[in-house]
Each structure stands twice: as C-alpha cells, then as structure tokens.
Amino acid sequence: MTIEEMISKKKEMGFSNKQVAEFSGVPLGTVQKIFSGSTETPRYQTLQALSKVFEKRCVTYFDREDHGLSDDEYVREGKSYTPGTSATKIKHKTLDDYMALPEGTRIELIDGIFYEMSAPTFVHQRIGAMIFNVFENFINKNGGPCITSVAPTDVQLDCDDKTIVQPDVLVVCDRDKIIKARVVGAPDLVIEVLSPSNWYMDTFRKMNKYKNAGVREYWIVVPDEKKVIVYNFEKSSEFIEYTFDDKVPVAIWDNKCEVDFKEIYDKISFLYD
Numbered sequence: 001m002t003i004e005e006m007i008s009k010k011k012e013m014g015f016s017n018k019q020v021a022e023f024s025g026v027p028l029g030t031v032q033k034i035f036s037g038s039t040e041t042p043r044y045q046t047l048q049a050l051s052k053v054f055e056k057r058c059v060t061y062f063d064r065e066d067h068g069l070s071d072d073e074y075v076r077e078g079k080s081y082t083p084g085t086s087a088t089k090i091k092h093k094t095l096d097d098y099m100a101l102p103e104g105t106r107i108e109l110i111d112g113i114f115y116e117m118s119a120p121t122f123v124h125q126r127i128g129a130m131i132f133n134v135f136e137n138f139i140n141k142n143g144g145p146c147i148t149s150v151a152p153t154d155v156q157l158d159c160d161d162k163t164i165v166q167p168d169v170l171v172v173c174d175r176d177k178i179i180k181a182r183v184v185g186a187p188d189l190v191i192e193v194l195s196p197s198n199w200y201m202d203t204f205r206k207m208n209k210y211k212n213a214g215v216r217e218y219w220i221v222v223p224d225e226k227k228v229i230v231y232n233f234e235k236s237s238e239f240i241e242y243t244f245d246d247k248v249p250v251a252i253w254d255n256k257c258e259v260d261f262k263e264i265y266d267k268i269s270f271l272y273d
Contacts, residue, residue: 002200003034003035006035006054009054010035017031017032017035020050023053024053026046030046031050034046034050043225044194044199044229047203048203048204092112093113093162094109094161094162095109095156095161095164096161097109098114098164106119106152108165109163109164109165110162110163110165110205110209111162111209117166117198118198120168124168124193124223126267127193127221127223128150128151128168128169128191129150130264130267131169131191131264132149132150132169134257135148135169135171135250135257136148138253138256142256144173145173145174146171146172146188146253147171147173147178148171149172149183150168151166151168152166153166153167153170153182153183154166155167155182156183156184156185157185157186157209157210157213158209158213159184159185164182165206165209167191167192168192168193169191170187171189172188173252174188185213185214186213186214186215187215188215188216188217188252189216189218189219190210190215190217191218191219191220192206192219192221193223194220194221194222195223202220203229207220207231210233211231211233211237215233216233216234217233217252218231218233219248226244226265227241227244228242228243228244228248229241230242230248230251234251242261243261244262244264244265245261245262246261247262248261
C-alpha cells in the first residue's frame with residue numbers, strides 16, 4: 001500500500017492522525033509529517049507499521065469467494081494492472097496472458113493478478129549489478145552448480161501458471177529449475193532493491209510469496225536508508241538488519257561469501273549528494 005493509498009483509506013475510514021498513531025505505534029508527530037507530505041521518504045519500519053493499520057482494517061468483498069476466505073480473512077491486496085485500462089483488480093490472469101504482453105512491458109504476475117512495475121533508478125540498477133558481480137566472482141572462484149542472474153529474469157515461482165516474478169538479483173543452485181525461457185521454481189536466494197513505489201510489494205506481498213514458495217534466503221536493500229534487511233527462512237521468520245557500513249554474509253553459501261556494502265556505497269555515494 002502506497003502512502004497515497006493510505007491517505008485515501010485514512011480519509012475514507014475517517015481516521016484521525018491520532019488514531020493512526022495509536023493503532024500503529026508511530027509517534028503522532030511522525031504520522032502528521034507523513035500524511036501532510038513534509039516527510040517524502042519515511043523510514044522502512046514506519047511504512048510497515050502504518051501499512052499494517054490499513055491492512056487489518058481495509059476489508060474488501062471482491063472475489064473473496066474465489067479464495068474461500070471469510071470476511072475477516074480477506075484483506076485488500078492493493079492496485080493491480082491490466083494493459084489498456086485504469087488500475088483495477090483483475091483476477092485469473094495466467095502464464096499465457098503474461099507471455100502475450102508486448103515485449104518490454106514491465107509487469108509481474110502474482111496469484112493471477114498483473115502488477116505494473118516502475119522503471120528502476122540508476123542507484124537501483126547499480127546496486128543490483130554490483131551485488132551480481134560479487135556473486136558471479138564467488139561462483140567462478142569456488143565452482144559448484146549455482147547460477148546467478150539479474151532482472152529481467154522471469155521466475156515461475158510456484159511452478160504453476162499464476163505467478164511470474166522478476167527479482168532484481170537471484171541465485172539458483174538446482175540447475176534442473178532452469179530452462180531456456182525462465183526459472184521454474186523457487187531460487188535459493190532472492191534480492192530486491194527497494195524504491196518508494198515498490199516498498200509494499202517487496203516487503204509484504206512478494207516476501208510472503210518467496211517464503212512460501214521455498215526461497216531459502218531473501219534480502220531487501222533499502223537505498224534511501226542505507227540498510228539491508230536479511231531473512232534466512234531456513235532458520236527464522238525474523239530478519240537481521242545491516243547498514244551500508246557492513247559486510248553482509250550469504251547464508252546459502254555458509255557465510256563464505258560476503259557483500260561489502262561500504263564498498264558498494266563508496267561507488268555510488270556521489271548520487272546521494
């Protein structure tokens with residue numbers, strides 16, 4: 001859920017800033033600054049807390065019967081996209097629909113819904129490329145079956161025809177999952193580089209999809225806050241938080257590979273001026 005969507009739901013539901021602060025645990029002053037627009041890039045944890053307020057209270061009845069969910073269980077999923085129309089919720093798109101999209105269309109298919117992807121920023125691209133280079137060098141030096149790739153690489157995550165995602169960086173260690181057109185099944189490691197337009201998708205919807213599909217390790221890089229959120233799903237559902245001053249170990253390789261984010265930041269720091 002974007003800030004704009006939260007503002008809309010806040011108005012629709014008649015919540016005051018004080019109520020949102022009480023529900024979320026976010027200080028009232030911070031809530032006021034975010035909803036007034038004076039804080040343009042709120043912190044990652046703040047957005048998570050605010051989004052959960054509206055997730056728990058924004059119940060929609062659209063297609064709930066298709067999911068076999070009760071009124072209390074069905075939670076609004078947010079905006080979806082279908083080419084040639086305004087952004088509305090469209091169910092039951094398939095791999096065939098995805099493959100029929102015009103070449104170059106930036107769309108992901110998640111549980112039968114098309115979601116539009118914004119163009120990545122230069123910072124976004126550079127971070128992903130430098131992480132990929134670390135992984136590629138480690139694999140070349142140490143051997144083994146693992147293959148790394150960057151977006152746009154199609155991943156048929158659940159091995160069905162309802163979900164195709166394009167992680168920013170991925171590592172697959174079972175080569176039987178790789179065919180000429182795409183990866184079929186869960187990668188071992190997935191990395192997403194966050195931007196203001198995709199934070200909800202990467203931190204909630206896709207994070208849960210990756211975990212449930214069998215991804216072993218998931219990183220969320222947050223450039224604006226210079227931090228890295230790391231989930232090791234094989235050990236815990238909790239995350240470890242690193243900064244851009246840290247070397248982040250790769251759990252799927254028994255911490256023998258590390259990504260030096262200070263080195264990465266040094267190369268892009270001029271873009272933060």
